[in-house]
Amino acid sequence: AQSVTQPDIHITVSEGASLELRCNYSYGATPYLFWYVQSPGQGLQLLLKYFSGDTLVQGIKGFEAEFKRSQSSFNLRKPSVHWSDAAEYFCAVGANTGNQFYFGTGTSLTVIP
Amino acid sequence: NAGVTQTPKFRILKIGQSMTLQCTQDMNHNYMYWYRQDPGMGLKLIYYSVGAGITDKGEVPNGYNVSRSTTEDFPLRLELAAPSQTSVYFCASSYSNRAYEQYFGPGTRLTVT
Numbered sequence: 001a002q003s004v005t006q007p008d009i010h011i012t013v014s015e016g017a018s019l020e021l022r023c024n025y026s027y028g029a030t031p032y033l034f035w036y037v038q039s040p041g042q043g044l045q046l047l048l049k050y051f052s053g054d055t056l057v058q059g060i061k062g063f064e065a066e067f068k069r070s071q072s073s074f075n076l077r078k079p080s081v082h083w084s085d086a087a088e089y090f091c092a093v094g095a096n097t098g099n100q101f102y103f104g105t106g107t108s109l110t111v112i113p
Numbered sequence: 114n115a116g117v118t119q120t121p122k123f124r125i126l127k128i129g130q131s132m133t134l135q136c137t138q139d140m141n142h143n144y145m146y147w148y149r150q151d152p153g154m155g156l157k158l159i160y161y162s163v164g165a166g167i168t169d170k171g172e173v174p175n176g177y178n179v180s181r182s183t184t185e186d187f188p189l190r191l192e193l194a195a196p197s198q199t200s201v202y203f204c205a206s207s208y209s210n211r212a213y214e215q216y217f218g219p220g221t222r223l224t225v226t
Contacts (some may be wrong), residue, residue, distance in 0.1 A: 043220055044217040049214060
């Protein structure tokens with residue numbers, strides 16, 4: 001069965017510092033991987049996605065993620081965090097059967113001045 | 114272009130009452146989804162639809178029903194509300210299957226007491 005694990009429930013970083021959010025997946029075929037961001041009281045917004053090809057994908061708001069098949073990981077990174085990046089971040093995988101998506105439990109990001 | 118809209122934004126139900134959560138999208142997307150989001154649990158798929166007249170169960174369908182009579186609308190029905198259904202409900206749509214980005218509505222916060 002497909003599953004997504006986000007090991008970090010909560011992360012705190014200083015503004016201007018770099019950020020890495022971890023995501024590991026369990027999947028039997030080529031995964032379709034996504035990162036979404038959720039601001040308080042809002043729905044989810046897509047940051048970036050990976051289907052195939054270049055394993056380093058660029059997204060909106062200066063985010064990027066790297067797919068590593070050997071580690072079953074799809075970690076999200078940003079070189080310099082802004083206060084407006086404080087939000088909940090979700091990793092998701094598209095299933096190979098049916099049309100379902102599986103989401104991780106999310107990582108809450110706090111940015112301190 | 115409003116995207117995905119959901120009504121109501123908030124609702125309090127008594128145990129045993131019923132209600133319908135409305136979801137409408139104006140992007141002519143074939144696929145639509147209902148998720149529930151509980152604290153620390155991420156998003157769980159309740160039901161999804163791949164087109165008008167076609168619906169299927171997700172991970173947590175018990176206690177819910179859906180219908181899809183038009184491309185635009187995908188209402189979620191709670192027949193006998195229970196405290197376990199207290200959650201935030203998100204509707205989403207996508208152009209096609211797991212490879213495509215999902216667009217989320219703003220959510221409905223439901224409390225059952």
